[in-house]
Amino acid sequence: MYNFVLAFVLCAAAYIIGEVVSTVTKAWIPSVFVTAIVMLVGYWTVFPHELVSDSKLIPFGSTLGIYLLITHMGTVISLKQLKAQWKTIVVCLSGLAGMCVLAWFICPLFMDKTLVIAGLPPLTGGIIAATTMQTAAANAGLEVAAVFAITMYCVQGFAGYPITAVCLQVEGKRLLKEFRDGGSVPVALAENPMAMVDEPDRKTLIPPVPKKFDSAVVTLIKLGIVAWFATLLGGVSFPFIGKISGAIWALVLGVIFTTLGFLDRNSLNRANSYGIVMFALMMYVFDGLKDCTPEMLVSIIVPMLVLIVIGVLGMAVASFIIAKVLKMSFPLAFANGLTALYGFPCDAIITESTCKSLAQTDDEFNFLMSKMFPSMIVGGFVTVTITSVFIAGAFASFFA
Numbered sequence: 001m002y003n004f005v006l007a008f009v010l011c012a013a014a015y016i017i018g019e020v021v022s023t024v025t026k027a028w029i030p031s032v033f034v035t036a037i038v039m040l041v042g043y044w045t046v047f048p049h050e051l052v053s054d055s056k057l058i059p060f061g062s063t064l065g066i067y068l069l070i071t072h073m074g075t076v077i078s079l080k081q082l083k084a085q086w087k088t089i090v091v092c093l094s095g096l097a098g099m100c101v102l103a104w105f106i107c108p109l110f111m112d113k114t115l116v117i118a119g120l121p122p123l124t125g126g127i128i129a130a131t132t133m134q135t136a137a138a139n140a141g142l143e144v145a146a147v148f149a150i151t152m153y154c155v156q157g158f159a160g161y162p163i164t165a166v167c168l169q170v171e172g173k174r175l176l177k178e179f180r181d182g183g184s185v186p187v188a189l190a191e192n193p194m195a196m197v198d199e200p201d202r203k204t205l206i207p208p209v210p211k212k213f214d215s216a217v218v219t220l221i222k223l224g225i226v227a228w229f230a231t232l233l234g235g236v237s238f239p240f241i242g243k244i245s246g247a248i249w250a251l252v253l254g255v256i257f258t259t260l261g262f263l264d265r266n267s268l269n270r271a272n273s274y275g276i277v278m279f280a281l282m283m284y285v286f287d288g289l290k291d292c293t294p295e296m297l298v299s300i301i302v303p304m305l306v307l308i309v310i311g312v313l314g315m316a317v318a319s320f321i322i323a324k325v326l327k328m329s330f331p332l333a334f335a336n337g338l339t340a341l342y343g344f345p346c347d348a349i350i351t352e353s354t355c356k357s358l359a360q361t362d363d364e365f366n367f368l369m370s371k372m373f374p375s376m377i378v379g380g381f382v383t384v385t386i387t388s389v390f391i392a393g394a395f396a397s398f399f400a
């Protein structure tokens with residue numbers, strides 16, 4: 001009865017369970033955490049050890065899928081929006097720097113240095129950072145470190161969600177008091193989360209493909225061409241700095257070729273392929289859990305908590321300092337940095353839910369959204385989509 005189709009169905013079922021729980025709890029319980037638990041318990045009980053490989057989602061998710069997704073990320077970054085939120089960018093970069101510095105010097109006093117190297121990039125970002133570190137650790141023969149990278153990615157949101165919610169509640173109440181006292185005027189509702197990637201009137205050097213020829217496959221082949229260039233550059237050694245990860249090149253080239261007009265904005269979604277690529281990539285990540293025994297899981301719980309606590313503390317200190325320098329609100333600055341622990345769309349969901357819970361009128365809701373929503377969305381892109389890829393590329397070299 002068991003074959004590659006049933007293997008695919010089981011993987012999809014585990015993935016859907018995570019999405020359902022996340023939706024019902026409004027992302028307070030992250031889907032990746034639930035799916036990881038389902039896969040882990042499944043491996044310990046009824047799932048075949050090679051379930052993901054049997055489903056044929058590997059090697060697609062672990063090779064082409066990664067490069068297509070990273071290149072796609074470059075197509076959803078609006079340089080105009082990033083420029084308008086320059087304070088948010090500075091805050092996020094400072095927060096990540098504080099997290100990395102404190103964790104790098106303090107965590108080795110309490111845990112193995114290889115776990116710090118494997119776990120810190122996923123803590124600063126999302127799936128690409130986790131996948132990069134998992135692969136690097138596995139190639140170096142560090143099985144525990146590879147599992148640690150995945151586990152960190154799966155559970156970090158539990159630290160980020162409640163702290164972010166508290167920060168946004170404090171900031172929202174402060175803004176509402178200002179609004180109700182007449183210190184501010186209502187403004188239009190904040191942009192849709194994906195509005196920052198839609199620029200239909202943008203002028204580009206390369207003209208768009210005529211609509212009658214602009215099919216999903218054309219969009220995918222353009223992504224593939226840019227991703228191919230990234231793999232080639234990833235093999236080039238540059239003077240003084242050596243090789244730069246192909247993943248970093250994919251992101252950079254994605255932004256460049258989108259600005260030039262060769263790539264379409266939001267490419268994978270335009271090609272109706274984002275869901276399957278993300279599914280395949282996530283299953284590749286969860287495939288690493290097949291080697292995680294109950295004994296191994298117990299052995300990494302304490303290091304995982306240590307890294308999260310010290311990393312978040314470092315981010316808080318750095319956010320406080322930079323908020324004072326830029327004359328920003330500390331709760332909002334800290335919340336911007338904390339997007340590193342979950343990214344989009346969780347940042348959008350938490351912000352909107354907070355604004356709805358605090359506002360008593362439409363004007364108040366619109367006012368809160370306009371003040372907090374744009375910076376939270378940009379924060380997620382800066383931390384998860386951009387910076388974490390660079391951090392992971394740098395840290396992966398330690399396992400080379």
